[in-house]
Amino acid sequence: MDETRTGIAMPYLERIKGPKYPKAKETASRGKTPEEVKYYGSGYWKRRSEAVRVRDKRRCQECLRNGDPTVYGINVDHKIPRRQGGTDDDENLECLCDTCHARKSRRERTTQNR
Ligand SMILES: [Zn+2]
Numbered sequence: 001m002d003e004t005r006t007g008i009a010m011p012y013l014e015r016i017k018g019p020k021y022p023k024a025k026e027t028a029s030r031g032k033t034p035e036e037v038k039y040y041g042s043g044y045w046k047r048r049s050e051a052v053r054v055r056d057k058r059r060c061q062e063c064l065r066n067g068d069p070t071v072y073g074i075n076v077d078h079k080i081p082r083r084q085g086g087t088d089d090d091e092n093l094e095c096l097c098d099t100c101h102a103r104k105s106r107r108e109r110t111t112q113n114r
Contacts, residue, residue, distance in 0.1 A: 031105075031109065036082070039082075048076075048088055048093070049076035049093070052076045052090070052093045052094065052095060053074060053076060053095055055090070056094060056095035058072050058073065058074060058095060059071065059072060059073065059095060060072065060073035060095060060096050060097035060100055061073075061094040061095055061096065062094075062096055062097070062100040062104075063097060063100060071097045072097065073095045073096045073097030073098065073100065073101065074095070075095065075096045075097070075098065075101040076093055076094070076095060076096075077093070077094055077095075077096045077101055077104060078092055078093060079091075079092050079093070079094060080092055081108055
């Protein structure tokens with residue numbers, strides 16, 4: 001019976017269409033390459049970044065350099081961006097607050113866009 005088949009086919013098609021448009025994910029990973037999305041979502045990075053947070057006592061290192069040790073930040077940043085060959089070594093990683101992190105990301109994006 002055709003009617004039954006149509007009734008099944010419709011939701012099935014919608015299900016196939018679904019994953020093509022992962023809106024929430026796209027927003028979260030804006031500006032990142034697929035490799036970076038995978039990297040930042042990995043268990044390795046979670047452990048690595050947590051170790052840096054503990055080391056920096058969750059204080060924003062940029063604000064600290066500017067004389068304010070009271071600002072907390074949970075963003076772990078590559079001082080030299082990975083895209084520019086920055087490593088995951090301790091010296092290249094530090095905690096940043098949202099403000100400093102956003103400022104730095106903006107600066108990096110501007111430098112990148114030629
Ligand atoms: Zn800061």
